[in-house]
Amino acid sequence: MNTYRIYEDLRSSLGEEAAKSLAHTLGPMFEELGEAATKAEFREVNATLGRLAEAQERTEGKVAQLAEGQDRLASAQARTEAQVAGLTRAQTRTEAQLTMLTQVVQSLVVEGSRQANRLDTVLGRTFKLQFRDRLTSYLGRLMRRGKLLRNDEVLDAIERAVDAGEADDVLRADAIATGLIDGVSSHVVVEVSVTCDADDVDRAERRAGILRKAGLVAIPLVACEACSRESLAYARSRQVRVWCNGLILDAAA
8 A cells, every 4th residue: 555545545534734644654664564465475475386396396206206117117018028928939839849749659659559459469369370289289188189170170060050150150269179078079169369358258158059059068268378367267157168378277167
């Protein structure tokens, strides 16, 4: 508020001289108060601006730190992605190698199985030929005056009494021999197998039964190199004798 305005406000109530004197006194006081208020406000504004600048500087620092952290994170993520890609490629190579190895192993297993089957077949055929060739010697304690029969001799003895299917079944026997067993003229129907099993027992029993149907005395026998307890027990239950590695295991009750 200036001196003239104070004078104008006081003149009507105090008179010209008193208003002028008081205006001269109060004017400088109001100006000084105004300047003081303005300086305080200016200082407050400066202080506020200083605080804002500090806050902005701190914020900019934090933003810089955040940006630096984001850069580090992006770099770490890029390294991780590269490592994952490398692991994926390595896993793909490993899976391919495992697939190849599996195929090789399977091929070896299949080939080994084929070789084993061929070996079993060769051993089985060799054993059958060996047993037929030495039948009278191997069965010497069971059968006296033993003789290995030819298929035509067997057929002559049974074909009038059995049908064609039964005759064919008998002719598929591994060996049929005739001789004396306990003083009785008998036939031995032999199934030869490296390992005795229930199928061998059943075939020997069935084919001996066909000879009996034709009126012949027939004894079923399985010749083998190995016979489990279960197979031997089954043979005994079916009245089938077992020759195993040179020994007659009397399966007949």
